[in-house]
Amino acid sequence: MLARIEHVQRELRALVADLDHIDAVIRIFDPDADIGPAKRYPAAHTAFRGEMARHVMDALRKAKGAPVTSLEIAREVMEGRGLKDDGRAVIVIRKRVGACLAKLRAKGVARDIPIAGEYKGWELVR
Numbered sequence: 001m002l003a004r005i006e007h008v009q010r011e012l013r014a015l016v017a018d019l020d021h022i023d024a025v026i027r028i029f030d031p032d033a034d035i036g037p038a039k040r041y042p043a044a045h046t047a048f049r050g051e052m053a054r055h056v057m058d059a060l061r062k063a064k065g066a067p068v069t070s071l072e073i074a075r076e077v078m079e080g081r082g083l084k085d086d087g088r089a090v091i092v093i094r095k096r097v098g099a100c101l102a103k104l105r106a107k108g109v110a111r112d113i114p115i116a117g118e119y120k121g122w123e124l125v126r
Contacts, residue, residue, distance in 0.1 A: 055073075056077065057109075061124065070097045071090075074090060074093040074096075075090070109124065109125060
C-alpha cells in the first residue's frame with residue numbers, strides 16, 4: 001500500500017510540473033492570453049501529511065545516537081523522496097526539516113545538541 005501511495009504522489013508531482021510547463025509555454029507565445037483564473041497549485045516539493053515527519057524520524061534513527069544536522073537530514077529526505085539535489089530545493093527542504101524538528105522537540109521526541117559548525121546537531125530522545 002505504501003508503494004502505491006508513493007507512486008501516486010510521484011505522479012501528482014509530475015502532473016503539477018507538466019501543468020506549470022504548459023502554462024509557461026502559453027505565456028511565452030501569448031503573454032496576454034486569458035488562461036482563466038489562477039488555481040492554487042501545491043508548493044514546490046510539497047509533502048503529504050506526516051511524510052516529512054516520517055522521513056525525519058527515519059534519518060534520526062539511522063544516525064544511531066550520533067547527532068545529525070538539519071542539512072544532513074534534508075539531503076536524506078530528498079534522497080528518500082527522489083528529489084534532485086539542487087541548491088534551491090535543498091534550502092526549501094532544509095527549512096521544512098527544521099520546522100519538523102522544532103515540532104518533534106516540542107513533543108519531546110527529539111533534542112538539539114550544540115556541535116561545531118553553523119548547524120545544530122539533532123538526536124532522538126531516549
